[in-house]
Amino acid sequence: MKVRTVAELTAEGKAPDILFWVGCAGSFDARAQKVTVALCKILNEAKVNFAILGTEESCTGDPARRAGNEFVFQMTAIQNIETLNGYSIKKIVTACPHCFNTLKNEYPALGGNYEVIHHTQLIQSLIEEGKLTVESGEFKGKKITYHDSCYLGRVNDIYETPRQILQNLDADLSEMKRCKSKGLCCGAGGAQMFKEDEPGDKRINRERADEIVETGAEIVAANCPFCITMLSDGMKAKEANVMVYDISELIVQSNNL
Amino acid sequence: MGLQQIIFLLLLGITAYLAFKRYGAVKRNIFLGQEEDISDNKGQRWKNVFLVALGQKKMFKRFIPAILHFFIYAAFLLTQIELIEIILDGLTGNHRMFASSLGGFYTFLISFIEILSVLAFVATLIFLWRRNMLKLPRFHKAEMNGWPKLDGNLILYGEILLLIGIFTMNGADSLLQSIDPQHFPATGNLAVSSWLGPALFGGLEVSTLHFLERAGWWLHLLVILGFIYYLPISKHLHIFLAFPNVYFAKLRSRGEMENMPVIMKEVKSMMGLIPETEADASEELPEFGAKDIFDLSWKNILDAYTCTECGRCTSVCPANLTGKKLSPRKIMMDIRDRAEEVGKIIDSDSEKTKDNFDDGKSLFDYITKEEIHACTACNACVEACPVMIDPLEPILKLRRYEILTESAGPAEWVPMFTAIENTGSVWQVPDARDKWAQEFNANLEEEKQ
């Protein structure tokens, strides 16, 4: 199935069941694009009727708002809400926890009310409904650890769903010392992604990379494009051989999609 | 009226007067902040008070300190029941007024308090050791130097004095009950003092016992009055403020930053979505964000006065953990220090009010830009705080001031802002936003062939 835009569907008099909100990272960042593609493959596999906004999508505004720039946030957010409401979008899925949080928790005050889910939630419900089966393939017995992103975990209280998905891989899941509500930030949030760290002893992603390596895992599963960048950089700087993957990528690999 | 009663009344009066002034100043300082209506969802709020403030639910994430703290806290709360009697004793000169009317229940109650007090005594010693000998990093950060460190120890010394007072009083009393039953009503066998009294004071002169009993009584009373006077300048104000602070804690999602309706309306009218009149375009735009305590909400300042300086927030802060200057505890302490400073100036100069205040200083004299720039908005501090303080909200308000009102901030952020404004993406990229989708579709075509 091709990826269609809502505009295309509307022109044909159709509507998607769910909008896939791709986000800036998922659209432009070479690494995050792979996650976007992985999720599209999963949605196709489960025969989900989805569409994207394409060029009509803009940044949700999360980094601008957290940097303190409310003007830029409001401009991009209101623009997005106009677009979404114009197409009468009801349900949104996204692979970025920052987009997820802003769409879900911050757009209502501006007039945008949607049912917003993170892609791990959608994947888990597809599994539960029997529309997707995760095969325990190449990860069987491998040591995998999971990194909670702040905006999926601590901010939106979603800790178990991603772990449930990972269970299907039959891998050896091991937790880091700081996990779930105590999970350590990767260092990207609050618009830090767009600037250098303030002076200190260590970069935050290096600290987290150390904790990941301590578990002895070969793979760290993540749920956020910015965490993936940060953790991959941390591993590179450490010259550690731990692969950083989004949960959706692990499914695609395991199922050979 | 005896001399003791006169001194007692005098002391009580002075303390009440001083306390009234001091607590009044704290309350005034809190309301130097902006109004914020927090009256929704009372059920959930009371639930938080029971679980988090009274039940100390968040403390119990670290079990051992939680249980030790609980002993001190419970002993402190329950001794206040005994205090009622002590005050009545001071006023009327009648000793142990409830003993005969409550009978066996009285024995139980006082015994219970005594056992808790012993546990609190042990806990206090452990805490003193932990604070001073065990080098827990969170107790030895830069912001803890000076008064905060002394403050942390003072209350522990005070607690020890209080307990010495209680046991001297009850111990001597237990001996006097058999010597002078008319003035010292029988209490039944008390769990601790019934054996501790004879063990410590057995065989002493009756006059010495009388003296000890009174000395213990006075010590207990003076420590309590001292506490009342001292709490408003101490982190131990949380004994009282934890309750309202938890009640008024934010219930909306942590992920939702406070909306700025003025800017929202301005943008909507710019985009032609609402008529210009609605956005009040004629009026000059106010200053945005927070520069001083007056721009914070009263709840932010209540947070600051409630802070226990425990450092649980700082010990999980990713910025602080990696050696950055930011410490969420310091942010809260700075807000309180600034509120105190402003309050003192207002007290000393009757011309000055909340609305015309200007001493040429602001919160930025306490908190550097470097600190607020280091925050990742990860919410770890919010999650960690045992009394539901939100250190992140004031940090973000300070950022808003810097960016919106001063048009300053980290230069590296500017390209991100411009890119969002001009291209709708955080990065300025030449590609179309759906280039990946075109490639994806092209790949599908290829596979088919």
Ligand code: SF4
């Ligand atoms: S939200 Fe900011 S201050 Fe709080 S723990 Fe995270 S980085 Fe530190």
Ligand code: SF4
């Ligand atoms: S803000 Fe909360 S966690 Fe941090 S020092 Fe104060 S009381 Fe402790």
